[in-house]
Amino acid sequence: MKRGLFISIEGPDGSGKSTQIKLIKEFLNDIGMDAILTREPGGTVISEKIRQIILDKEHIEMDPMTEALLYAASRAQHVAEVIKPGLQSGKTVICDRFVDSSIAYQGYGRHLGDAVRIINEYAVAGCMPDITFLLKVDPSVGKDRIKEEEQDRLENEKLDFHNTVFKGYLELEEIYKDRIIGIDATKNIDEISNQIVSHINNILKVKD
Template structure:
């Protein structure tokens, strides 16, 4: 049985979850657990290589199912090399995206069968789910406007998606939230960053460090 704590952070593009994750680290350091942070797709060398294939803007011919299977492959390698060792070592693990991203993006966003995605997620993770998922919710237009304003990287393949695609992704997340409200907790990401950080920290503290 895993001895650590597994927290994933999810949200539509522009919700600011990565910024929140980084800001949480000094606050969580006050608790007597070693912190590990990582991301999906990526986190380990093989998964980072897969990430570069997925996001390469030249790969416009990529089929939706191919995209899904690449994410699943990256997840499996990440699980074996990074996630399980951290949990087995009794660490506090924060992961920027995990299984829910595949349901939201490839299921609701791309229109692939959610049942198939759930099966693939379960197969890749041996049934592992986070102890807590923080879902950072934001209006699609506001999220995309944030990305455009703060862009620090070249345009990748997913940056070229339509607003309708991003709307479907958000609805996917809201659907997961409705189905699994105990694991997934909604945070209003439209609030000022400091307020969002404090709310996220409060949720984690009350859940695991009372």
């Protein structure tokens, strides 16, 4: 059986990822493709429990390396239990955040550098997205879209942190031009969706 398509969606908090992920799934279902929608951190029972620890606002004492390792642990379980089996069965996997998030948030935002990439090479075990959509919006705009009382531990970080994360994303877009597609997330929902669908159609033709 042919391996399924692996799509990841990245971007600052409040960039509109959740909306676009649902639209991608609807599009794929409409053309007869079986799609799994999942998220990081999370996607499995174990990974969701790790998510609760990572994002709990009360855990302000968490060390940056602890944070990076918890993300990688959650990802390793997610890849082994959901992503790899899904792809091997020919399904398309749509993931809300993946390894690029860790590199942007912990590598750049927490200043852990290349250690994050190395850790996650073990976590993903060679399983990387075929295409990644980076929804680009100024972090101050994205942050304002999330009510303060609804923000998790990372969303609650200062704007300087989120600006550093965003710069990291932009660097990753330059480094991985063949995989990461930058999308202007200030456009309306339909315009963004149309751009994403166009790129997915192109990659499906290549895979066929």
